[in-house]
Amino acid sequence: MLMLRRIHLQPGLMARHVSSKPGKRSFSLRAVCGAGLVGCGAGYLLSRMDGQLRERQLPGAGFRVCCEEMITPKQQALPNELRGIVGKQHVVENVTEICHVAILPQGAKTGITGGSVPRPCDRPMVVISTQRLQKILPIGDEAKQVLCFAGAGIFSVQETLKPLNRDSHSVLGSIFLNPSVAAGVAFGSGGTQIHKGPAFTNRALYCRVDANGQLKLVNTLGLNAHEDVVAFLDNAQALSSKDMDAKCTRAASWPKYPQHLTKLDGQVSRYNADLTGEDCNRSEGKVFILATIHDTFPMPQESKMVWVSCKDFATANHIKQKVALASPNCLPKQFEYMGREQFDCVDQGGRGIIKLIEMVGMSNLGTLWNFKLKFESLPLPFVNIIADKLLWYLNSAIPESLPKPLMEQGRKFDHHLIMEMTEFGNGELKQLDERLQRQLALNPGDISCYVCQDAFEKSRVMLFRFAVQPSIQTITVGKGRQGLIIDYAMPKNFDRILEMPKDCDIEMRCLCSHFGCNVFHESLMLSNDVDVKEVKKRIKQVIDEAGGKLPAEHGHGTEYEAPCSTQERWKRIDPTNSMNPGVGHSSSLKGYL
Ligand SMILES: Cc1cc2nc3c(=O)[nH]c(=O)nc-3n(C[C@H](O)[C@H](O)[C@H](O)COP(=O)(O)OP(=O)(O)OC[C@H]3O[C@@H](n4cnc5c(N)ncnc54)[C@H](O)[C@@H]3O)c2cc1C
Numbered sequence: 001m002l003m004l005r006r007i008h009l010q011p012g013l014m015a016r017h018v019s020s021k022p023g024k025r026s027f028s029l030r031a032v033c034g035a036g037l038v039g040c041g042a043g044y045l046l047s048r049m050d051g052q053l054r055e056r057q058l059p060g061a062g063f064r065v066c067c068e069e070m071i072t073p074k075q076q077a078l079p080n081e082l083r084g085i086v087g088k089q090h091v092v093e094n095v096t097e098i099c100h101v102a103i104l105p106q107g108a109k110t111g112i113t114g115g116s117v118p119r120p121c122d123r124p125m126v127v128i129s130t131q132r133l134q135k136i137l138p139i140g141d142e143a144k145q146v147l148c149f150a151g152a153g154i155f156s157v158q159e160t161l162k163p164l165n166r167d168s169h170s171v172l173g174s175i176f177l178n179p180s181v182a183a184g185v186a187f188g189s190g191g192t193q194i195h196k197g198p199a200f201t202n203r204a205l206y207c208r209v210d211a212n213g214q215l216k217l218v219n220t221l222g223l224n225a226h227e228d229v230v231a232f233l234d235n236a237q238a239l240s241s242k243d244m245d246a247k248c249t250r251a252a253s254w255p256k257y258p259q260h261l262t263k264l265d266g267q268v269s270r271y272n273a274d275l276t277g278e279d280c281n282r283s284e285g286k287v288f289i290l291a292t293i294h295d296t297f298p299m300p301q302e303s304k305m306v307w308v309s310c311k312d313f314a315t316a317n318h319i320k321q322k323v324a325l326a327s328p329n330c331l332p333k334q335f336e337y338m339g340r341e342q343f344d345c346v347d348q349g350g351r352g353i354i355k356l357i358e359m360v361g362m363s364n365l366g367t368l369w370n371f372k373l374k375f376e377s378l379p380l381p382f383v384n385i386i387a388d389k390l391l392w393y394l395n396s397a398i399p400e401s402l403p404k405p406l407m408e409q410g411r412k413f414d415h416h417l418i419m420e421m422t423e424f425g426n427g428e429l430k431q432l433d434e435r436l437q438r439q440l441a442l443n444p445g446d447i448s449c450y451v452c453q454d455a456f457e458k459s460r461v462m463l464f465r466f467a468v469q470p471s472i473q474t475i476t477v478g479k480g481r482q483g484l485i486i487d488y489a490m491p492k493n494f495d496r497i498l499e500m501p502k503d504c505d506i507e508m509r510c511l512c513s514h515f516g517c518n519v520f521h522e523s524l525m526l527s528n529d530v531d532v533k534e535v536k537k538r539i540k541q542v543i544d545e546a547g548g549k550l551p552a553e554h555g556h557g558t559e560y561e562a563p564c565s566t567q568e569r570w571k572r573i574d575p576t577n578s579m580n581p582g583v584g585h586s587s588s589l590k591g592y593l
Pocket of ligand 1: 104105106107108109110111112115116130150171172173174175178179180181182183184186187188189190191192283284285286287288289290466469470553554555557580
C-alpha cells in the first residue's frame with residue numbers, strides 16, 4: 001500500500017575514470033604535466049566558485065531533495081529489508097516493529113520549508129512517500145464531500161470533481177505541481193480561495209506512535225463501522241451516503257471561515273501554529289495521515305475576473321474592506337494582491353515557466369519540476385543554477401505573459417488586485433460588481449480596472465500569479481544574488497505594508513498576498529554580504545511585534561522554530577519522537593532527550 005522511496009545520499013565529490021587510447025598520438029611528459037596543472041587549476045577555480053555559490057542562500061532552499069550527510073551501513077541495509085515488506089498487509093506496523101527508525105512522511109515535495117526533506121538523525125530515517133496513495137472517492141451522488149487518500153494531488157481532486165459540478169477544497173500557488181491533500185492538512189496550507197479557508201478537517205484516518213512505541217490507527221473519518229477500515233478503503237471503488245455515519249458531525253472544512261474572515265479584528269485569519277482541531281491538522285508529519293474527508297464546494301454558475309490597479313496601498317486596502325470582505329455571504333472566490341516589484345519580477349523571470357505550463361499542461365509540469373530538482377541535486381558544479389540561469393537569459397526572448405493592455409496597466413500602477421467574482425445563484429456576482437464599480441467611480445484617475453475577456457485571459461492571469469515563487473528563484477540566480485522567501489499572516493485589521501528592518505541590504509522586495517486573508521509572501525533579493533538567517537530572524541521579530549504570525553501557511557518545516565505550544569502538542573501526539581524528528585527546530589533525538 002505504501003511506497004518506500006530509497007534515499008540516495010551522495011558524497012560531495014564524484015570520481016571520474018578517464019581511459020586513454022595508446023598509439024595514435026603521444027604527448028611529452030612536460031605537455032602532460034602542463035595540461036594536468038592547467039586542469040588542476042581550472043578544477044580548483046571551478047570548485048571554489050561552485051563552493052561560494054552553494055554558500056549563497058537561494059530562495060527555494062526548502063526544495064532540497066536530500067541531506068548531505070553520508071549514509072550509514074545500517075541505513076544502507078534498510079531499504080532492502082523494507083523492500084521485502086512492502087506490499088504485505090499492515091506494512092506500516094511491520095516497518096516500525098522491525099527497525100526502530102524515524103519516519104518521515106513525504107508528499108509531492110513542493111513544501112518550501114524543508115519539512116519533508118530527510119535530515120541527520122540519531123536513527124535511520126525512513127522516508128515514506130505517499131505518491132502511490134492516489135485514490136479519490138467522491139461521496140454520494142451529490143459529492144458534497146470527498147475522501148482522498150494521502151497522496152492524491154489537489155489538482156487531481158479538482159479534476160475529479162469537475163464533472164460532478166463540485167469544486168475542490170484547496171487551490172495553492174503550487175497546484176500545477178499537484179501537491180498532496182494530506183500534506184495540505186499536515187501544514188494547514190492556505191492558498192487563494194478565501195471562502196474555503198485553509199486545508200483543515202477533523203475527519204481523518206491516520207497512524208501515530210504511542211508512548212510504548214506501538215503504532216496506533218486513529219479513525220475519525222465518520223464512516224460506518226468496518227472491521228478493517230484500511231482494507232475497506234483499499235478495495236472501495238465508490239462511497240455512497242450509506243457508507244457514512246449519519247450521526248457524525250465532525251467538521252470537514254474550517255467552520256464558518258467567511259464569518260471569521262470578515263470580522264476585521266486584531267486576530268490573524270490563519271497560521272501554521274494554530275492548535276485548532278483533530279491532531280492530524282498542522283501536525284507537520286508528527287502523525288502519518290492515510291486518508292481524509294473534505295467538504296467540496298458548489299461550482300460557480302458564472303465568474304468574472306478583474307485586475308484592479310491602484311496608485312497607493314491604502315486604496316487597495318479600501319477595496320478589500322468595502323468590496324471583497326464587506327459581507328461573509330458574498331466573498332469573491334479569489335482576492336490576491338501583487339506589488340509593482342512583484343509584477344516586474346514575474347515579467348522578468350517568469351515568462352519561461354508560464355510558457356512551459358502552457359506547452360506541457362498543468363498535469364505534466366510536476367514531472368518536469370521533479371526532474372529539475374533531481375538534476376539540481378547532482379554532485380556536479382553549478383547544477384543548482386543552470387536551469388534558472390537559462391530561464392533568466394531566455395526570458396526576454398519569450399513573449400510577454402499577459403494581454404498587452406494588462407501589461408501596460410501593470411507597468412503604470414504600483415499596486416494590483418486580482419479578484420474573481422463568482423455567482424452561486426444568490427446574486428453574489430452582481431453585488432460584488434456593484435460595490436466595486438462604486439469604488440472605481442470614487443477615484444477614477446487613481447484606479448484602473450481590466451476585465452478578463454475570456455477563459456484564456458483568466459488562465460493567463462492565474463498563471464502570472466502562480467509564477468510568483470519560481471520567478472524570484474530565476475531572478476536571484478540570474479542576478480547572482482541571495483534570496484529569501486517569507487510567509488506571514490498579519491492581523492485582519494492591519495492595513496499597512498509592513499516596514500522592513502533597516503540595514504538588511506534588501507535589493508529587491510517583491511510583495512504578494514492572499515489579500516483577503518491578510519497572508520503575505522515576500523520574496524527578497526539580498527546582497528551577497530548579508531547573513532540571510534540573521535535577516536530572517538530580524539524580520540520575524542518585526543512581524544511578531546506587529547501582532548503577525550510567521551509562518552502562515554508554508555509550515556515551520558526545518559526553516560522556522562515552532563512556538564512552545566506547538567512543540568508541546570507535537571510531543572503529546574508523538575511522545576517517542578518517531579515521526580519527522582527535528583521539525584520546527586524541535587529535538588531530533590529519540591524521546592526528545
Ligand atoms: C510554486 C509554489 C507555490 C506555492 N504556493 C503555496 C500557496 O499558495 N499556499 C500554501 O499554503 N503553500 C504553497 N506552497 C507550498 C506547498 O506547495 C504546500 O505546502 C503543499 O501543501 C505541500 O504539499 P506536498 O505534497 O508537496 O508536501 P511535502 O512538501 O512533501 O510535505 C510537506 C509536509 O507535510 C508532511 N506530510 C506529507 N505527507 C504527509 C502525510 N501523509 N501525513 C502526515 N504528514 C505528511 C511532511 O512530513 C512535511 O512536513 C507553494 C509551493 C511552491 C513550490
